[in-house]
Amino acid sequence: MSPSVPALAFVESPVQLLNVLEWAHARSAAAAGPGRLLGAIPRQARDCGTSVPAPAPEGPAPEGTPAAGAAPRCAADALRIAVLPPTDPMSRGQLRRMAALARDEGHEVRWQEARGGRLAPLKALAALVGDVRAAHTVVVGDPFSRYVQLLLTLVRAERLVVVDDGTATMEFVARTARGERLVRWHRAGGGGLPGRVRELAYAPVSTTARRRFTPREGRGRSVELFSSMPVTVHGAMTLRVNDFAWTRARFGPPRLTRGTDLVGTSLVETGVVDPDRYLDAVRHLAVEHGATRYFAHRRESPEKLRALSEATGLEIVRPDLPLELIARRGPVGRTIVSFPSTVVHTLPYALSGTGVTVAVCDVQPSWLAGSASPRARGFLAGVSDSARDVRRLPAQTAPAAG
Structure with missing residues (x-):
């Protein structure tokens, strides 16, 4: 070297x-x-x-x-x-x-x-x-x-x-x-x-x-x-x-839209969350919060994203950069809703002072797949509980089991 x-x-x-x-x-x-x-x-x-x-x-x-x-x-x-x-x-x-x-x-x-x-x-x-x-x-x-x-x-x-x-x-x-x-x-x-x-x-x-x-x-x-x-x-x-x-020095501040954006996760692909329960959760969140766009995780499968689009009518966006840069560059919704993931910790920093609200929807125990590790529930709960400057969505926003 x-x-x-x-x-x-x-x-x-x-x-x-x-x-x-x-x-x-x-x-x-x-x-x-x-x-x-x-x-x-x-x-x-x-x-x-x-x-x-x-x-x-x-x-x-x-x-x-x-x-x-x-x-x-x-x-x-x-x-x-x-x-x-x-x-x-x-x-x-x-x-x-x-x-x-x-x-x-x-x-x-x-x-x-x-x-x-x-x-x-x-x-x-x-x-x-x-x-x-x-x-x-x-x-x-x-x-x-x-x-x-x-x-x-x-x-x-x-x-x-x-x-x-x-x-x-x-x-x-x-x-x-x-x-x-x-x-x-x-x-x-x-x-x-x-x-x-x-x-x-x-x-x-x-x-x-x-x-x-x-x-x-x-x-x-x-x-x-x-x-x-x-x-x-x-x-x-x-x-x-x-x-x-x-x-923050290189991008933005972003132009804000009136809508809500959803953030996807690869929890289905890693075997943590059941695919059908995940689809139900996204559908419910889209209706509850008037979301129009779904920012896909880079590891989400094309088949899963097609099913989400058909079931929810959401516009599926496959970002060409990490979400922190995409959101900072804009345009982005005034509210961003995510499941427990990295972005509930990073977006509040990246979007500081922009007026964007980051909200987190917990993963309910009934959503977990049979292949999920014993630690999955506690780990995901810890990701949500420890997030700073985010809005916790009430439990009733999650789809009921069954």
Whole structure:
């Protein structure tokens, strides 16, 4: 890694990349001192170094090569971002657009395929190993990712930063505090003998990763959490609040419509909520609140969205950027209704001062699918209960069981 790029970030989703940009903005603002926010400084005054080629055409750069972008930042602000894209088209499309925003901010973006083939993970590992070992600061978007955990076994960085991966951050803090395995909250376990064999084989990697997330005072290793979630860090871990200052500086304020917008969730796709109960809930909310648009989650299936459109008459919107940016850019409804999810924590920050009301509709126990993990009900309730500056919808707005 070049000495001028001391920080390396791994991201696997558009939201993770957004939060990496927020972290970089917060870090630069703190370094600039009070009253000198980076967003207010002209680019020519904060960029330095030699020029680079013009941006490449839309799409990923050749495997293992840095993508071209805007003029580089000074060394103190430099950030190299390794994008490890998933295979679904919606996520990849949003990631490409977020990567373009990152390049506009002067960061270096490396698009590295790590999925989609038997040898892809090994090729990606070989391409990234030098940067991983040389980085002074490593920023992680998803501490539960097995591939990221594998990369962490190679990390020698003095500083490790975890940025939000949505509500999973709450589970990350709880599990590291208890010294438990890093397993996502909605996984019910199982997998039979093959699954148990894989877990056993992977155990040394998982254990090493968990240790990396434990700061060691006096040994030159710090761990910072950069989050919008209502979490309390433990031990020597430090917390910096993500208030979406970069988003607010770059977008909006939005034009407000008179209607209500609904926010979709992938709880059906993850096996937490029954599909029929979810459709009933959306139909009821649309009628109750006069909603006209439904902002789909990037992982919602086309079949499910077609059924929702036919049953409710809602306009289905598939955003090309994370919802925080879409809402801030506008137009957006004066009320945004969501089920328990990350946005009930992030939108109040992103839309601060705009007059938009964010409301949350709890997931009723009768909506849970048979495949839902034992922790699902309590976790989802905690997401709603801990949300700040949101309106809690009364229980009777949910469809009755039956």
